[in-house]
Amino acid sequence: MAVTLSFSPSTMKQYEWLLTRYPTRRAALLPTLRLAESEFGEIGVPEMRYVADLMEIPPAFVFGVVTFYTHYRRAGTGKYHIQVCSTLSCALRGSEDVVTRITERLGIVPGETTDCGLFSLSKVECLGSCDTAPMLQMNDDYHEDLSIDDVDQLIEQLRESAKGGSN
Amino acid sequence: MAFRKIFTQHIQKKTCHTMAFYKQHGGYEQAKAALSKRKKPDTLIDLVKASNLRGRGGAGFPTGVKWGFVPKTTDKPKYLVVNADESEPGTFKDRLIMEKNPHLLLEGILICCKAVGIETAYIYIRGEFVFATERLQKAIDEAYDAGFLGNNALGSGQRIDVTVHRGAGAYICGEETGMLTSLEGDRGNPKLKPPFPAIEGVFGCPTVVNNVETLANLPYILEIGADAYRAIGPENSPGPKLFCVSGHVENPGTFELPMGVPLRTLIDKHAGGVWKGRKLKAVIPGGSSAHVLTADECDVAMDIESLAAAGTMLGSAGVIVMDETTCMVDAMLNVMRFYHHESCGQCTPCREGTGWLAKITHRIAHGEGRMEDLDLIQDVCDRMVGKTICALADAAAFPAESIVKKFKSDFESAIQNGGSPAWKKRHPSVVGGAASHA
Numbered sequence: 208m209a210v211t212l213s214f215s216p217s218t219m220k221q222y223e224w225l226l227t228r229y230p231t232r233r234a235a236l237l238p239t240l241r242l243a244e245s246e247f248g249e250i251g252v253p254e255m256r257y258v259a260d261l262m263e264i265p266p267a268f269v270f271g272v273v274t275f276y277t278h279y280r281r282a283g284t285g286k287y288h289i290q291v292c293s294t295l296s297c298a299l300r301g302s303e304d305v306v307t308r309i310t311e312r313l314g315i316v317p318g319e320t321t322d323c324g325l326f327s328l329s330k331v332e333c334l335g336s337c338d339t340a341p342m343l344q345m346n347d348d349y350h351e352d353l354s355i356d357d358v359d360q361l362i363e364q365l366r367e368s369a370k371g372g373s374n
Numbered sequence: 375m376a377f378r379k380i381f382t383q384h385i386q387k388k389t390c391h392t393m394a395f396y397k398q399h400g401g402y403e404q405a406k407a408a409l410s411k412r413k414k415p416d417t418l419i420d421l422v423k424a425s426n427l428r429g430r431g432g433a434g435f436p437t438g439v440k441w442g443f444v445p446k447t448t449d450k451p452k453y454l455v456v457n458a459d460e461s462e463p464g465t466f467k468d469r470l471i472m473e474k475n476p477h478l479l480l481e482g483i484l485i486c487c488k489a490v491g492i493e494t495a496y497i498y499i500r501g502e503f504v505f506a507t508e509r510l511q512k513a514i515d516e517a518y519d520a521g522f523l524g525n526n527a528l529g530s531g532q533r534i535d536v537t538v539h540r541g542a543g544a545y546i547c548g549e550e551t552g553m554l555t556s557l558e559g560d561r562g563n564p565k566l567k568p569p570f571p572a573i574e575g576v577f578g579c580p581t582v583v584n585n586v587e588t589l590a591n592l593p594y595i596l597e598i599g600a601d602a603y604r605a606i607g608p609e610n611s612p613g614p615k616l617f618c619v620s621g622h623v624e625n626p627g628t629f630e631l632p633m634g635v636p637l638r639t640l641i642d643k644h645a646g647g648v649w650k651g652r653k654l655k656a657v658i659p660g661g662s663s664a665h666v667l668t669a670d671e672c673d674v675a676m677d678i679e680s681l682a683a684a685g686t687m688l689g690s691a692g693v694i695v696m697d698e699t700t701c702m703v704d705a706m707l708n709v710m711r712f713y714h715h716e717s718c719g720q721c722t723p724c725r726e727g728t729g730w731l732a733k734i735t736h737r738i739a740h741g742e743g744r745m746e747d748l749d750l751i752q753d754v755c756d757r758m759v760g761k762t763i764c765a766l767a768d769a770a771a772f773p774a775e776s777i778v779k780k781f782k783s784d785f786e787s788a789i790q791n792g793g794s795p796a797w798k799k800r801h802p803s804v805v806g807g808a809a810s811h812a
């Protein structure tokens with residue numbers, strides 16, 4: 208069943224506004240991919256094709272751009288994407304223990320998604336919050352100064368909100 | 375003159391990020407004066423030159439001199455691109471400015487735009503900073519509503535537009551030419567200089583690239599004048615400065631102090647000293663791209679020239695502190711893995727060199743190293759420094775060569791004893807195993 212993607216009228220308005228902010232259409236590509244990310248929930252091949260068509264940019268070019276960057280929400284990412292900073296300042300204050308704990312609790316190692324599709328775990332590079340190490344980013348939010356208890360609590364809380372159907 | 379904090383003075387106040395608060399505390403007065411029709415752009419550039427303000431993004435280039443490179447008369451539009459990528463490990467100061475004091479940055483942008491004759495500015499912010507992006511956008515909306523931005527910015531008759539542009543996760547987009555390529559909607563590959571951005575930058579047009587903290591200094595320079603500004607800290611690298619301290623200290627954080635504060639004072643007094651009563655082992659003073667300092671080398675002032683004289687750099691002023699229990703092999707492995715991951719891959723010495731540095735350090739840490747590896751690391755570094763399109767290769771080689779040279783015994787011990795202590799703790803069963811079949 209082929210689903211045709213398309214921006215809602217309000218997203219289309221934002222897209223048109225974006226085009227007014229840059230002297231070239233292509234400069235709006237990164238922000239337009241962000242619009243696609245929030246409209247469609249992820250950036251997979253169909254989403255890239257849609258953006259390429261919309262902006263009249265070759266799909267291969269869009270694919271090349273998306274794969275250069277690590278922060279677009281790629282197809283197959285769990286509902287809750289837990290990204291643990293593993294760079295030096297966080298490593299010095301125990302980021303590896305945070306990763307180990309999440310692996311124990313969720314049964315996935317970095318790079319994996321739980322079978323239920325709820326959680327993905329990644330190790331990421333410095334998130335510009337080294338004074339609150341160890342820390343992680345869960346979707347858009349920073350969780351800082353983490354203890355192992357905090358990690359347990361976060362996972363419980365996310366499981367609860369998943370059950371409640373809200374996020 | 376007593377030291378006055380300009381970035382962090384009010385950050386405890388709940389509404390410090392709003393335009394109302396900012397204006398109540400004298401905000402936008404300097405931009406108003408600068409944008410008045412009587413003010414000549416050249417006097418602003420001269421003032422900033424005289425202040426000796428130097429870039430806070432890492433390279434420490436004199437800001438007024440950089441502005442002076444932009445052609446005065448050109449039929450092309452000119453651009454300002456604000457570097458808010460803040461991706462150097464150990465650095466978290468620009469985020470603080472954008473979250474707590476976004477109007478200070480906007481006022482700095484207005485001043486720069488007037489001085490250089492720029493109508494369009496972009497703030498290139500790293501994609502992970504969602505909250506900072508929201509705060510910035512709100513501040514920009516407020517500034518448009520008040521008529522401070524737009525077709526007639528602050529009633530000056532000059533158009534000044536500001537747009538927040540979110541990156542998407544790539545350290546290399548902090549490097550100025552990589553950032554401009556990314557802003558054009560492409561993969562963020564750096565470009566050879568020259569041409570420098572001031573002549574041919576984004577969209578092929580003259581472009582000023584300045585760091586967030588650099589621009590946030592401008593209102594204060596206009597307020598107190600160049601002489602008073604130069605009197606804050608050392609004359610050749612003066613000003614108030616945000617220092618980020620992280621790692622093994624009791625009280626990590628961002629501290630606003632005059633340039634030139636002694637590194638020991640920063641660590642022991644402001645950051646609460648080395649944690650858990652332990653002894654200091656090593657400090658990276660300017661983000662992970664800087665040469666490392668041993669504990670004995672830490673009697674140094676935190677300013678551009680003093681740190682250069684000490685064989686390292688102020689860089690982004692991201693101070694990473696390591697205590698006596700740190701194995702420098704593990705620390706180096708972490709840093710090399712980072713640069714290998716972040717190399718854009720265009721230049722062979724960087725793509726291959728960062729890969730080899732990570733691989734060699736990995737095998738030493740995991741008990742498979744050889745004594746010759748230490749010379750090999752130096753050899754790889756020699757083939758990287760100064761031989762690539764951008765400075766990422768240098769940024770990987772500087773910590774590598776200095777860590778191995780200054781903490782050689784950690785490496786020798788890992789090679790002789792079957793790996794680094796951290797590796798052996800995680801893999802007790804294989805200790806000796808790797809060494810015995812070596």
Ligand SMILES: Cc1cc2nc3c(=O)[nH]c(=O)nc-3n(C[C@H](O)[C@H](O)[C@H](O)COP(=O)(O)O)c2cc1C
Binds near residue numbers: 586
């Ligand atoms: C690999 C690399 C990464 C960099 N990352 C940043 C960064 O995250 N933020 C920044 O302001 N400057 C960064 N820089 C420095 C910029 O290239 C540029 O010098 C700076 O933005 C200029 O602004 P300034 O003169 O105000 O310091 C980086 C440089 C290199 C080589």
Ligand code: SF4
Binds near residue numbers: 564721764766
């Ligand atoms: S030095 Fe490295 S990061 Fe810089 S352009 Fe070359 S390959 Fe890319």
Ligand code: FES
Binds near residue numbers: 292296297332334342
């Ligand atoms: S090292 Fe983790 S936020 Fe910087």
